[in-house]
Amino acid sequence: MLLRALLLGGFISALLLPPTSACGPGRGIGKRRHPKKLTPLAYKQFIPNVAEKTLGASGRYEGKITRNSERFKELTPNYNSDIIFKDEENTAADRLMTQRCKDKLNALAISVMNQWPGVKLRVTEGWDEDGHHSEESLHYEGRAVDITTSDRERSKYGMLARLAVEAGFDWVYYESKAHIHCSVKAENSVAAKSGGCFPGNSTVWTEGGGTKAVRELVPGDRVLAADEDGNLVYSDFLLFIDREQHVRRLYYVIETSQPRETLRLTAAHLMFVSQGQDNGTRSFKSVFASDINPGDRVYIANQTSMSLREVTVERVHLEEDIGAFAPVTSHGTVVINGLLASCYAVIEDHSWAHMAFAPLRIAFKLFSFLYPQDYKPSLSHLHVEGVHWYSQLLYQIGTWLLDNDSLHPLGMSARSS
Numbered sequence: 001m002l003l004r005a006l007l008l009g010g011f012i013s014a015l016l017l018p019p020t021s022a023c024g025p026g027r028g029i030g031k032r033r034h035p036k037k038l039t040p041l042a043y044k045q046f047i048p049n050v051a052e053k054t055l056g057a058s059g060r061y062e063g064k065i066t067r068n069s070e071r072f073k074e075l076t077p078n079y080n081s082d083i084i085f086k087d088e089e090n091t092a093a094d095r096l097m098t099q100r101c102k103d104k105l106n107a108l109a110i111s112v113m114n115q116w117p118g119v120k121l122r123v124t125e126g127w128d129e130d131g132h133h134s135e136e137s138l139h140y141e142g143r144a145v146d147i148t149t150s151d152r153e154r155s156k157y158g159m160l161a162r163l164a165v166e167a168g169f170d171w172v173y174y175e176s177k178a179h180i181h182c183s184v185k186a187e188n189s190v191a192a193k194s195g196g197c198f199p200g201n202s203t204v205w206t207e208g209g210g211t212k213a214v215r216e217l218v219p220g221d222r223v224l225a226a227d228e229d230g231n232l233v234y235s236d237f238l239l240f241i242d243r244e245q246h247v248r249r250l251y252y253v254i255e256t257s258q259p260r261e262t263l264r265l266t267a268a269h270l271m272f273v274s275q276g277q278d279n280g281t282r283s284f285k286s287v288f289a290s291d292i293n294p295g296d297r298v299y300i301a302n303q304t305s306m307s308l309r310e311v312t313v314e315r316v317h318l319e320e321d322i323g324a325f326a327p328v329t330s331h332g333t334v335v336i337n338g339l340l341a342s343c344y345a346v347i348e349d350h351s352w353a354h355m356a357f358a359p360l361r362i363a364f365k366l367f368s369f370l371y372p373q374d375y376k377p378s379l380s381h382l383h384v385e386g387v388h389w390y391s392q393l394l395y396q397i398g399t400w401l402l403d404n405d406s407l408h409p410l411g412m413s414a415r416s417s
Contacts, residue, residue, distance in 0.1 A: 040158030094126035200323025
C-alpha cells in the first residue's frame with residue numbers, strides 16, 4: 001500500500017510538470033503540438049472510408065432492440081440540456097442510446113457550443129422502435145443518431161460532421177443536405193475496448209541475439225529498443241500494462257516494403273514516423289496506429305549493425321488476432337517484429353506518457369537495487385490479466401488534464417474484452 005501511495009503521488013507530480021525536454025526517440029518529440037486545423041467533410045463523405053458495419057467502423061449489426069427485449073437495458077436516456085431532441089414520436093425514443101453513443105454525443109455537444117456560441121446540437125433521429133429505417137440499421141440498436149445544429153444552418157453541417165469525427169464517433173457520414181449520420185461500435189465490441197497492445201505472437205529481439213514472443217516476456221529480460229536520440233539499445237522489460245492472453249482484438253496491420261515487415265497493433269497504440277524538417281533533417285513523431293497511412297515513413301531496426309533506417313508503409317488494413325499484450329521497457333520503446341514502436345498508447349505524445357511512467361520505472365529500479373536476488377520472482381505477480389491499475393490511473397487523470405485532441409477517441413477500458 002505504501003508503494004502504491006508513493007507511485008500515485010509521484011505520477012501526479014510528473015504529469016503536472018511541464019514537458020521541458022523531449023523523452024523518447026528523436027529530438028523535438030516533446031514539443032507542444034499546434035491546435036489541429038479542422039476541415040469540414042464534403043457532402044456524401046464518410047469517415048473512416050469503409051462501410052459502416054465493418055470492423056474498421058461501427059461493426060456488424062447485432063439485432064433490433066425493442067422495449068420488451070432483454071437488450072433494452074443496454075439503452076440509457078440522454079437528458080443533456082445542451083442537446084435538443086426533436087422527438088417527433090413524442091415517446092422520448094430519440095433520447096435512448098447506448099452508453100458509448102451517449103458519451104460521444106455529449107462530447108460533441110460541447111464542441112458545437114465552442115464552435116458556434118449560442119448554437120446547440122440537435123438530434124433528429126435516435127433509437128428507432130417503429131421500423132422507419134432500412135433493414136439492419138444501427139438506429140434499431142441505439143447506436144446511431146442523425147444530427148443537425150439547432151439553427152438548422154446547412155452551411156455548418158460539413159463542419160458539424162468533422163466535429164463528430166473529433167468527438168470520437170466510430171463512423172460519421174454527411175448523408176444528406178438535411179442531416180449528419182453518426183454511429184458507434186457495440187458496447188461489447190473488441191475494438192471499442194482496446195487500449196494499446198500487440199498480439200501475443202509478436203516477436204522482440206532479446207540481448208544475445210535471440211527472439212522471444214511478446215507473451216513470453218518476464219521481468220529482467222532485456223529487449224531491443226531505442227533511446228531518446230534514436231540509438232538502438234537493449235532495455236529492461238519491466239511489466240505489462242495490459243495483458244490478456246485469450247482475447248480477440250481488432251488490430252491495425254502495418255505492412256512495409258523493401259524489406260517487407262508486418263506489425264499488428266491496436267488503434268490507440270503509438271508508433272513512430274519520420275517527419276521532415278525545414279533544414280533537411282528528419283525527426284521522430286509519435287502517432288496513433290489508426291493515423292498511419294500508406295506512404296508514411298516508419299523505422300526498421302538492424303540488430304547486427306544496431307541501427308535504424310526509414311522504410312515506407314505500403315499497406316494498412318484491419319485484422320482480428322488473439323491476445324493483447326502491452327510491454328513497458330525502461331526506455332519506453334520497443335522493437336517489435338523488426339519495427340520501432342512506443343510502449344504507450346491513448347495519449348498522443350510519447351514524451352508525456354514516458355514522463356508519466358517515470359515513478360514506476362524508478363520504483364522498479366530501486367527494488368532491483370535493494371533486492372537483486374528477488375527481483376524477477378517478486379515482480380512476477382504483477383503480470384495479472386487485464387489492464388494494470390497504473391495505466392487506468394494515467395488515463396483517468398489524462399481525461400481531466402488534457403484536451404480531447406491529446407487522447408485517442410477509442411480511449412481505454414479497464415475491463416477485459
